[in-house]
Amino acid sequence: DAGVIQSPRHEVTEMGQEVTLRCKPISGHNSLFWYRQTMMRGLELLIYFNNNVPIDDSGMPEDRFSAKMPNASFSTLKIQPSEPRDSAVYFCASRGQGKETQYFGPGTRLLVL
């Protein structure tokens, strides 16, 4: 069974460019999470979707960040415009209905120059 799939695995871009990160959750899971990991701040929850609906986006840093989940098998996290301080590893995780365990994807390592 495939785990959480993220793309791209690595992204290098210049300040001001738009960045789109993609996630495919585990089939059948109805909760999806986007996290950011940095040395300074550790793991931060950016946004939580349940049944494709954004439930909690209080962790989204600012208006430059947006996330969508158009269907149960796909989500995007977009940064526009990107800034050097957005450099981090971004993880997507999913969870089955009624379950407690979150399963993480391999992450996207983003570097904004």
Place this chain on the structure above:
Amino acid sequence: AQSVAQPEDQVNVAEGNPLTVKCTYSVSGNPYLFWYVQYPNRGLQFLLKYITGDNLVKGSYGFEAEFNKSQTSFHLKKPSALVSDSALYFCAVRDAWSNYQLIWGAGTKLIIKP
């Protein structure tokens, strides 16, 4: 305030020796506790969880953890360490006021020396 503490930034263990990675928590009500492992340039992998029941929880790769309510601890253990266990380990507790928010520890780097 709810929190998770991993008091050691790094733990060094010789291969074959037992290992312990410490975690203490502060949360209202009954805690839901988790351990994850992160290998270099990889995502977080679920190791084990405590929700209810037996205080000793067994997980993946030979790891286990002991829930101690009086000490509010959930230490990760393995009887005999392998070099391949070297990684970053995270403890997390579910926010008592949420059914999805996890409160994460800062992580402990485990180094197993041959």
